[in-house]
Amino acid sequence: MSSIAMSITRAEGFTAPGPGDFDLPPIGPDKTFEFLGQTMYLGVTKPMIQMVLVGVLVFVFFWAAARKRAMVPGRLQYIGEQGYGFVRNSMGRDIIGSKDFLPYVPYLFALFFFILINNLLASIPFFQFPTFSRAGLVYTLAAISWLVYLGAGMKKHGVVGFLKHTCVPQGVSPAMYPLLIPLEFMSNILVRPVTLALRLFCNMFAGHMLLILFALGGEYLIVEMSAAYAPVGILAWLLFIVISFLEILIQFLQAYVFVLLNAMYIQGSLADEH
Template sequence: MSSIAMSVVRAEGFHAPGPQDFNLPPIGPDKTFEFLGQTMYLGVTKPMIQMVLVAGVVFLFFWAASRKRAMVPSKLQYVGEAGYGFVRNSMGRDIIGTKDFLPYVPYLFALFFFILINNMLASVPFFQFPTFSRAGLVYALAAISWFVYLGVGIKKHGFGGFLKLTCVPQGVSKAMWPLLIPLEFMSNILVRPVTLALRLFCNMFAGHMLLILFALGGEYLITEMSAAYAPVGVIAWVLFILVSFLELLIQFLQAYVFVLLNAMYIQGSLADEH
């Protein structure tokens, strides 16, 4: 058999990563069902445990940081205050406005660190899985943001007033309303939570998929293919390391953007006109 044929045979043994690698089996009893051609699992999974664990870690850390407050802060208090000040000022006060921002800071603060730590678990040994690479978890988070957005607007303007401010464009001829009002309703009410969720989900999913591909592909080229492919495998591992550092930045940015958009939606709900 020629070397080319041998390479083809070896290549057939490599199974490229795909969405199935994110469908983790449950921890405990294995109950499955088929949905749209995919095997789905029932039960407690690793992403669920990560969410609960992160919620506990965030609560305990900031509780410990604020438990013994002092004029001269300890290192723990300093870190906690820096994190709180970052969310409070850059995403609360600067976006929502100095008049109305304070009631929403706890929500934005908890949301930011909850998403950030869950994202960073993709780079932590043993975990090595981004919680929000599971679409259902992200849509649940976006649904909470959507209800907050609607609740703030309805509380401030009333149901009819909020719909009018959100869906009726200002300074536009009434002749254009039949065309623009459905578009505004779709954009501001229906599509907004979907795009909010997709942005976070797609970045976490794609980034982790890329890491899996470089890591497993590099290993396969070095250990299973001929020596001529070894340098390519080494390059794949180098790219794996570089992309891992890039992922740390993306993990932070996606948490920041998600919470920033939440603040912008709240500000839009509170505004008297658009």
């Protein structure tokens, strides 16, 4: 067999990463059932444990930071105050407005650090799994944000007033209403939570997929292929390291963007004009 044929044969032994790598099995006993022709299971999975762990960590950290407040803050209190001030000022007051922002700061604050720490777990050894690479978990967050958005607008404008405020554009001829009102309703009410979730999910999924590809691909090229492929494998590992640092930046930015968009949606629902 020629060397080219041998290389092709050996290359076929590499199994490329795919969506199945994100479908982690339950931890401990589980029960399966059929739903729409698919085998589903009931059980506790790693992403579930990570979400609970992060919720506890965020609560305990900021509770400890605020427990013994002093005029001259210690290190823990200082970190807590800086984190709270960042969300309060840059995503609360500056976006929603100084008049209406305070009731929504606790939600934005908890949401930001909950998403951020969950995202960062993808870069921490032992965990190394992005919680929000599971679409169902992201859509749950988006649904909560959607309810906050609707609740804020309906509380201020009433149900009918909010729908009119959101779906009827001002300064447009009534003759255009039959075309624009369904588009505005779909864009502002129906599609908004979907796009909010997809942005976070796709970035976490794609980033982790790249890391798996470069890590496993580099290992395969160095260990399983001939020595001629070793430099390519080393290059793949170098790219893995570079992308790992880039992924940390993306993890922060995705948490920031998710909460920033929440604040913008709340501001839009509270505004007096559309």
